[in-house]
Amino acid sequence: MLKTFFAFSLCTVFWGSLNAAETAREPINDRYCTTCHGADGRGNEGVQAPRLAGMEPWYLRRQLQNFRADVRGVHPEDREGIAMRPMATKLTDASIDDIIDWVSSWEYVPAEATIDGDPARGRNLYSGCAVCHGGSAEGNESLGAPALAGQNDWYLLTQLKNFMAGYRGAHPDDSYGAQMRTMVNTLRNEAGILNVVSYINTLSR
């Protein structure tokens, strides 16, 4: 397996001699995502890892590539992004393809609401978002804006806070993140964030 070989050869460079004849090893693959992202990729609040099931393949690919290229999850205050980034660092293009196939085999089940905000106020705020994310927050591939409906609300909160604080979307190579970052300021503050996400909770794709 290419990946194993790569890790192995790194060690050799670093530590000089290694015994070539190895005992039988426990085989590994890159389908380890559900430990964090929950059963069938439905998200796990306990480790703050969001729902992957139902995610658009183009968006999933872009995020994995961004994490892998240190474009996302590098800001020192981006706690959760820092947890995710090394999970993508060693993924090959082939394993990203494989993961996308795997993720699309999971049933899309919208996440349960866990927050209390004011969806009526959120509705007004959301009108500016709909241009890109769609009226039902169903996403829009041609604009590069992902679906938001059905995503874990606690995760959406973190992202909006991170965009606002510049923890996400500030990297020079993150052009999609940068677009989003300019939009987040229309929410003004944490209350705005809470309300808009409460409204997104009422939408379904």
Add this chain to the structure above:
Amino acid sequence: MSKQVTRREFLNLISAAGGTAAALKAGSALGLLPNTAQAASLDLKAANASSRKIAILGAGLSGLTIAYELSKVGYDCTILEASHRPGGRIFTIRHGDLIDEIGNRQYCQFDDEPHMYFNAGAARIPSTHRNLLAYCKELDIDLEIFINENKTSYVQDDALLGGKPIRNIDYTTHTRGFLAELLAKSLDNAEMDQPFTDAEAETLMGIISSFGDLGEDHLYKGSFRAGYASGGFLKHGVQKDIIAFRDLLKTPMGRQLLNANEGDTGPVLLQARGGMDRIIQGFTNHVGHQIRYRSMVNAVQVKDDGVEISYDQDGSRHLLQADYCFNCIPSHLMTGISNNFPSQYINALKYIRRGTAYKAAFQAKQRFWEEEDIYGGISWMNNPSNQIWYPTAGIHKQKGILLGAYDYGNGELHTAMTQQQRIEAHLTDGEKIHPNYRNLVEKPITIAWHRMNHMLGCSARWERSRSGWTQEEEELYHHLQQPVNGRHYMIGDQVSMHSAWQESAVMSAQWALADMDQRLRVQVDE
């Protein structure tokens, strides 16, 4: 800014009301008789033919305890384990083993020899952990003494004596000497509002003097306890130079060093000879055939008359029906598994925070520490790698396995590093104690529990504040301890008030077994 404490102030401090005064109350210690309770003896009712199917989620120590006990009384147990190995946080690493850190998988390259192993999780068993020890005895597990404090090991802090490592014995001998001198002076002072009788004062002074090895004049002038500068056997010993107290105060490490034999590590400590996973093997010798490996639970549904579990194994989905279910999956992973638990139960699972712990180890090409009179024990460094543990396994053999870093409770720093950065950090830290360290060690492994597959953490953290358990926390805890519908029990050290110990995992299992047994007996009576 440093403030000089005058002698007067010091005296006032220690004689202040509420301190010594409260502790002096006569007869207050009658409740301190040692607790002589024995290990729990479970007297479980034999399984009933119509409801004897048990599902155990996770082959951690608590899950294995359940399997072992219930198998004895005729239950039919199945253990679902997501990993390729049993034991969870009891993990001994040897030649060829996979360290399944997500994003940083490693295979251990240690030489393939019986003494070349590393306990990456649990390592010590206090002699008071009698339930665990009772299983060790019952399962015929060979135990040996674990050496925690070793006075010949080192203490190193860049701020102390220019970063030069000193022996633990130098640090502790002198620190005790100076502490004792301070105490003796305060007791000597006639002006002090004397709370002691003459006899008490004499006894106390004797203790103080001996604690610090003071001279007749109650002053500390160095001690042979720190060993000799030269001689000592065929010639008179020559006393080592004293290290000034002011110099010793450059490091805060006394907090750790003087506590080595207190609290949880106060009792004699034991370990399983050959590696802590011998304990797990003791259980799997009996119930190993019940374990389905690489079986990751993805849903738990509690029904009126049992529990239905869905899990993935070999790329396909399976169902397991059971009458009872015992679950030691870490709470922060359980929150990502579909379930129909009541909301308060889910709140309790979500409330617990996951702890961090980090360890690293090297193979040493030669046992250089033994040439420095070190046999087992711990050297302490005031840097992130923090500890070096010297193995007791394989004394006087050519090679050995050293713990090169142990950051308990705050392993995030190393966790966030790449493998190469971690190793370089430990080499840089370790060579402050052993100058040639970098060339003497090889084949590193690192274990970042926060990223270990199917674990993602160390010990459950219930308490959010330093001032102890809040009422809310107590309530959530007791709620989580109770079974859902009398059918589904959460177990593991996470369902205890003393997490991060194997004893707690065992006791949580015993609690659940006793509870189930009691319910069954009530049903029969009705």
